[in-house]
Amino acid sequence: MDIDLIQISKNNNGSAAVAFMSYTNLSSILHPSLFNQTNDTVKTMMSAVISVTLPRTANQTLTTPVNFTMKHIAEIDPKGTLSCVYWKNTEWVEDGCSLLQTNNSHSVCSCVHLSTFALIMQTEALAGEDSDPVIDVLDTVAVAVGLVFLSLTLLTFALCHRNPRVTNTARINLCISLLLAHLLFLLTQKFLHNIRSQQLLCAVLAGMLHFFFLSAFVWMFIDAALLFISMKNLTKIRSNEKAGLLWKLLVVIGYAVPLFVVGVSAGVVPGGYGSERCWLKTGFLWSFLGPVAFILTANTILFICILIIIISTLTNMKSKSLKIKRPESEHRFIVSVALKTMIQFIILGCSWILGFFTQDSKALEIIFLFLNSQQGTFIFLVYCVLNQEVSHHRFYLSAMAN
Known part of the structure; x- marks a missing residue:
């Protein structure tokens, strides 16, 4: 995680702390199918679910986006589309998050706010060209x-x-x-x-x-x-x-x-x-x-x-x-x-x-x-x-x- 904690501390009387958590089993509950951007695709969780917060920080405004480097937990489909998402109420959404770069093993996401994040891949539905x-x-x-x-x-x-x-x-x-x-x-x-x-x-x-x-x-x-x-x-x-x-x-x-x-x-x-x-x-x-x-x-x-x-x-x-x-x-x-x-x-x-x-x-x-x-x-x-x-x-x- 790359976060400008120094600038955040300047906005909070010189003091700031960040808490970073990674959940290994939460992806089975917050299923990628809850990402509803496209209905005719198969959605696969590509990373562990992570959560970032600023505890005991009054002013949590970010002056620069936060970047996350996430390790892939599944094989990338060359035809698939990767999306950086965060959990909002009852679904995964992309608002304020974007994919900066990716390779076969890791992807870098950038978000303008802190929340619970994940990387999701969308591929053609099984009833498409690869299946009859x-x-x-x-x-x-x-x-x-x-x-x-x-x-x-x-x-x-x-x-x-x-x-x-x-x-x-x-x-x-x-x-x-x-x-x-x-x-x-x-x-x-x-x-x-x-x-x-x-x-x-x-x-x-x-x-x-x-x-x-x-x-x-x-x-x-x-x-x-x-x-x-x-x-x-x-x-x-x-x-x-x-x-x-x-x-x-x-x-x-x-x-x-x-x-x-x-x-x-x-x-x-x-x-x-x-x-x-x-x-x-x-x-x-x-x-x-x-x-x-x-x-x-x-x-x-x-x-x-x-x-x-x-x-x-x-x-x-x-x-x-x-x-x-x-x-x-x-x-x-x-x-x-x-x-x-x-x-x-x-x-x-x-x-x-x-x-x-x-x-x-x-x-x-x-x-x-x-x-x-x-x-x-x-x-x-x-x-x-x-x-x-x-x-x-x-x-x-x-x-x-x-």
Whole structure:
């Protein structure tokens, strides 16, 4: 704070004092939405709330404006507008305050009077160019439907535990990670308006989302690797002592790897969590996109290898069926395997690759949202609903390890 206390003291018989206070929790009460300059924007508190008074000073007239340098508590949007405001009765107003200068971390405000001050940023409303109401509704509905089927899948696995296997364990943990990630994401976006102003809570939620989504991707990779092993060897991974040890090892890998990534990321860039969407800040996205890109590449390669094995095996089966004259039943089996193989592409998370290309295409964005919010639906369809339809085919049982 830069205040001309000497001049003020001259107006008060040579004596003057100033009290400066900073409130860390008051911004959640005096919400930035109470700044009503523009109605079609999102308002974000960009600083702590500060208060300045002249105690026991009769003449509080300021001969020169008071300047405040405030540290930003949120990430600046290049398209946003910063406003220096003070609290007047029941709202934030700008009267007598102006923004002198700003950079990525601090802003300087100037006011001609003393009061309770804050820095507020206005950005385009979410229903503007960066968001589509139809896509927002579709996203919410699709995620909710996916959550229902993830819950049904977990319930089915819990009730039908007569022959558990390592692959089922991987899918159970995949469903758990997806369920927690999508549920937390849905709740965070639903109450984003209230959460955004609480920086610590916003950062914690971003860290939890980072962990759960990374965990889901690690389990997708584990599922893809187990499926490839089953396809290549045409053998089941049975629930024996060796499988029990493998199960414990997979659980450690499935949760320790994302925890390690989140821990290192938070240690290297402590302020990387808590963007306007309560997600990772722009320069910190590498801590999520890097591991995800690696896993998607690996899963795509594994899926191509699995597809080659399936095509080769089905070709052999078709030639044998022609010799014994049973083409109809084998044709139905081939169609069933082909359908499940395409669905497996989504279950293994390969469809997340579309996320790198949705920026300029609404159609791709809708397809991306639908496919990846419905992973739980496809898992339920393949491993719960359609599981018994092909149980008499040794090839498919070996391929899917059911």
